[in-house]
Amino acid sequence: GNSVTQMEGPVTLSEEAFLTINCTYTATGYPSLFWYVQYPGEGLQLLLKATKADDKGSNKGFEATYRKETTSFHLEKGSVQVSDSAVYFCALSERGYGNKLVFGAGTILRVKS
């Protein structure tokens, strides 16, 4: 079945450091890919998405590119802030299956000032 694998955390960075959170997927067909963010005690918010190969999603300084050849969708940000501390989830959407999402385990990001 479809699956998503994320790098294990927690990831601890100093403010203004460069961030990469790796995400790879296994899927039949051509899924859409998403990054969601969860702040403490809250639900998930969509951060960015990409719907086809070579698409780049971007939002709030975060970027991720849909790489079909490596089945990856790594999240990057050039300069993190303390306010970016959260849990980040990579997910794929199974086409034709009622928009169901398959999530990775999540990566905790901690940014120190």
Next chain:
Amino acid sequence: DGGITQSPKYLFRKEGQNVTLSCEQNLNHDAMYWYRQDPGQGLRLIYYSQIVNDFQKGDIAEGYSVSREKKESFPLTVTSAQKNPTAFYLCASSILGTSGNNEQFFGPGTRLTVL
């Protein structure tokens, strides 16, 4: 403001009791979903519904039940048959489509603790 509301935010239950978690949306979305989140794990799908009066089991439906009598509402009942119900429960909704690129919108969650 449009959005998804879940209530209560915190819920405590004694072993052997059923409990119902509320989820309401005013986004006019056809599809609604229930997920369970445990520490260190991603979200796992419990049930989902694409239309009123119809719903399907997700990956971990055992010990749970749902109803979809109205488009806006998708309550989840955690029954006494659920062996390990303590978790954070998240409700979501989306427009319905087969393209797979439709965003799911999430509620704030309900944290259920079994005493």
